[in-house]
Every structure is written in C-alpha cells, then in structure tokens.
Amino acid sequence: MLAAKNIRRLIDGVPIWSGLSFKLKPGDRLALRGPSGSGKTLLMRSLVGLDEIDGGEILYDGRSLDDWHLPDYRRRVRYIPQDASFITGTVKDSISLFFRFKANRDLQLDEYLLDSLTAQLQLPANFLEKTADRLSGGEKQIVALIRSLMLQPEVLLLDEPTSNLDESMVSNAEQLIEHWIRQDSSRSLIWTSHDTRQLDCMTNQNLHISNYG
C-alpha cells in the first residue's frame, strides 16, 4: 500500500498543497484531480522521490520512502511522466536498457510480453526498430507506457498518459492499462488527466488536490 501522511510542499515559501493524506490500497484506481498548476505533477514526482516534500511522510508497504532503495522502489511504483526521455538507438534499445539497471537485474526482458503489448496497442511491425530520440510526442508516451509495463510494476502513476495520442490509440492504451490492473488484484494506480471522461472511466475514487492549498 502506498500512503501519504500529512504531506506538504512549499513553492517560494507558500504551500501548493499541505495536510495532504491518502492511502492507495491494492485494486484502488485513484483520480488525481485539480486545476492546472495545482501541483498534480509535483505530487506524482514527490511520490517517487523525484521532488522533495517539505513535511509529512510517504510510505510504501509500511516503510518510509526514505528507507527504500529508490531504484528498487521505482521499479515497483512506476511514474510515467508526460514527456519521457530516451537514449539514442532504437525503441527496443530504450526498453532493454531498463533490464541492465542493477535494481532490475533479476528481471529478464520478456519478449513474449513485449510482443503482446505491441500487439494490444496495434503498433506497426517495425515500431520497436524506430529511432527512439526522434519519436513523436504520442509515440514517446506509448514507449514510456510499454517500458513501464515490461517491469511488471505494482503501482502505476500516470501523468496525463494519453495527452498526445489520437483517439484510437487513446482507446488502445486505456484497454492495455485496464488489462494490466485486472490481471493482478494487488495492482493499483493513480491517474491524472484533463480528460474527465477518461478519469470517470478508468478510476474509482478521487483525490482533489485543489482543496489542500
């Protein structure tokens, strides 16, 4: 279980959110809602230790984030940013790279899973051979999603994951995430989007951070 206890973040001395607490239990799908600039991305980044908090505590499986080895933690709790970056080389190189990180050495790149994910997304046959640092915004979002799902995470933190995708790819990506969460009852997610239809369909509880400033 991922939990935030009374967390606070200051920007230029002013709280953007404070007194913020929630628990994400297995199976939960939490919509993170709030207007532009309310600190949704900041919160997601804080939940994986990419941004500091100025008070309170973040816990996963009962252990404070400070006590986790961050690469181990980030394999379990995967943050998918709006604009992921990639190494030079092919899309497959960018995906394979994750399996060479020390924290992921006990995982093997599962070619069957990779084929299954690309098929579910209805990607063209040569997609994995594309040059990763020349991908469009939408293609980057797709690769970021595939790369995270390949690590078989326990929690997904999705930051406007389909904002650059066309309508049919939005639907494919939503179905893929739906499939991922239904496969294992211990999985959970936090999703933020300006697409209220998507949040209504894909989540079952709400966290309004605009209330916490």
Ligand SMILES: Nc1ncnc2c1ncn2[C@@H]1O[C@H](COP(=O)(O)OP(=O)(O)OP(=O)(O)O)[C@@H](O)[C@H]1O
């Ligand atoms: N590391 C940082 N240091 C200082 N200010 C920051 C930092 N990161 C974000 N901010 C500021 O915090 C505010 C919230 O940004 P954030 O990106 O979290 O908003 P958001 O709710 O995700 O917005 P949107 O819906 O437009 O994506 C913004 O005003 C931003 O400029």
